[in-house]
Amino acid sequence: MPKVNNWHLKRQMQYPHEDTRPGRQFGAVFDINRCIGCQTCTMACRSTWTFNDGQEYMWWNNVETKPFGGFPQQWDVKITTKLGQQKWAGDKYEGKTIFETPDGELREEPLGFAPKKEEWRFPNIYEDTASGTCGSGVSLPVHENFFFYLQRICNHCTYPACLAACPRKAIYKRPEDGIVLVDQKRCRGYQECVAACPYKKTMFNTVTTRTEKCIACYPRVEEGEIPRCMAACVGSIRLSGWVSPPDEAKADNPLDYLIHIRKIALPLYPQFGTEPNVYYIPPRWVKRPFLLQMFGPGAPEAIETRTNPDKELKAVLKLFGTTKRTIERFELKADHIEGFDGDGKQVISVPLKEPFYERPFHDVANSAYRFNEP
Secondary structure, three states: EEEEEEEOOOOOEEEEOOOOOOEEEEEEEEEHOOOOOOOOOOOHHHHHHHHOOOOOOOOOOEEEEEEEOOOOHHHHHHHHHHOOOOEEEEEEEOOOOEEOOOOOOOOOOOOOOOOOOHHHOOOOOOOOOOOOOOOOOOOOOOOOOOOOOOOOOOOOOOOOOOHHHOOOOOOEEEOOOOOEEEEOOOOOOOOOOHHHHOOOOOOEEEEOOOEEEOOHHHHHHOOOOOOOOHHHOOOOOOOEEOOHHHEEEEEEHHHHHHHHHHOOOOEEOOHHOOOOEEEEEOOOOOHHHHHHHHHHHOHHHHHHHHHOOOOHHHHHHOOOOOOEEOOOOOEEEOOOOEEOOOOEEEEEEEOOOOEEEEEEEEOOOOOOHHHHHH
16 A cells, blocks of 8 residues: 655655655745735736636636635635544644545545535635624734635645546646646546545636646746746745755755745645645734644744744845746845856846935936935
8 A cells, every 4th residue: 555755744644656756846935924915816827828618717826815715615614624633743743634544544535525616606705804803902913803815826736636536547747847737638527636636726627528727837837937827926925946855955945945944834734645835934913723724833933933034034035026037046145145047047136135225306417306205
């Protein structure tokens, strides 16, 4: 019976296939604290990939408001309820994943559910809805009443549930970059993948009768560029690149630095067992028990580190949203940080402190008067 090593869980787990990690793994970090909920990323993806017949309800990228929002509706509440008790002992997960039975055996098919048609209707349901009625006496940084934006794409998991569930073996993980794709010629539209994916990021096209999903904009990734949703992000909350396993982490790789070295970027619902490769810097103002369930036991420490960053962490966070090229390595200088692509070419240089210029009120040389706004 296959067992694989899931470093999110700090243990081995049951999975239907042998452990075949790709040569390198596409991944991303999203800083929730910066998101303004503008949905520019959503529309960038929509206008690029999902504008055809049968894709009307497909939002490969969406931004939903937590704690009540979700697309499809209540996707996370339903799967966590089905999963039952999710027990952590320190940073080791002792509960069962969606691949394991309560007795620790491998399930015949991943634990999941098929959303009803009406649950796909409203991608922005409960947008900007807070957790309760606002009262007095709220103190920072934790709010009694809160909401936050959760940005979601396919996680391109190391152990995808969609791949495990497909009877046609139409879903595969590319060995060169770990991006999970659907072979449209093999797919027969059984929708087992839709039920199995705990994040509900595989979607059925009623016109083509095939499954479709986020492809991580792999034509761009192959050219060393970041996906559309990340390039269009107004809040500069997204940074894509390559994620290494913990024992192979590179301190000058920005994603490895944030995930493994500083440990401020965490997986979404690691207890599912898929080892997702999209990571989140948790929001600082949210109740800690809520974040513990969503991002695991590392959430409080991640928030503390993010709230009080040192010079190096501040510098790496400045790389978000600065270039459309994939940053694979960084170097911190005295007054700036440099980012380099896979060929070692510098693609960005960001000052650690933005310069401030105060212009004279009366520009004699140009016979002009200029105001300096604070």
